[in-house]
Amino acid sequence: MVPAVKRKTFREILKKYIEPPPIIEYSEQLIRNLFRMMLGLSKIAEDEDLYDFIDHYHDEFYLGLDGFYNLVPEDVWPSFLNDLKSWL
Template identity: 55%
Template sequence: MSDAEKLQFKLELLLNLKSAKDIQNWAIDRLDKNPADLLALEVCFFSKDNKVLDYFNNISIAETTIEPTLKKKILYEVLKKYTEIIPSIGYSIELISNLFAILIKISRFAEDENLYDFINYYDDELYLALEGISKLEPEEIWPTFLNDLKNWLSL
């Protein structure tokens, strides 16, 4: 497992695009193809899902040896996947606020100021909507953000 794959899995876990079980299944498939992959072996034999989650949560994106352009590419690919998922339920304001915080942190690690500014704009817009200053209602911010992010990523 390369640092790039670790980063991708970490991001997908953060955004709930993959579960710990998905990653364990990936590790099993990987070992079928390459029995010498020690990291896949380690992931495969974590006794519980929370061990997989702990492993990836403890990976420091800032300390990886991934080139900034590759970090950005991986992040954009994961975000594209995320924007393609239509939420089955409405998100609470607290969850949306947490998602913005996660996305802002990720954009900083990817060293992408444009993405950071884009996400921060909508995070600020949420705050303004909660204060009654924005033209949008708070529950309109997240769907608008996802739509605009999808368009922004396709440029």
């Protein structure tokens, strides 16, 4: 698949995923797994810009876990989803 098509497809899937409001509570483990999965998929889609965007919030999540960031880890995910909507 052509890289541009992979990027577009992945971004369209992400848009559909984040449009409805989340109906589940996101645990620390779930958030960790979601970030890991999204980073891997953005690599497969060859979307470096999106990878960097996700990686930024992934770093914030871990900084929050270590107490170096002013948001608790569970607050990083909603912030990420909100900013991802705007970014996409």
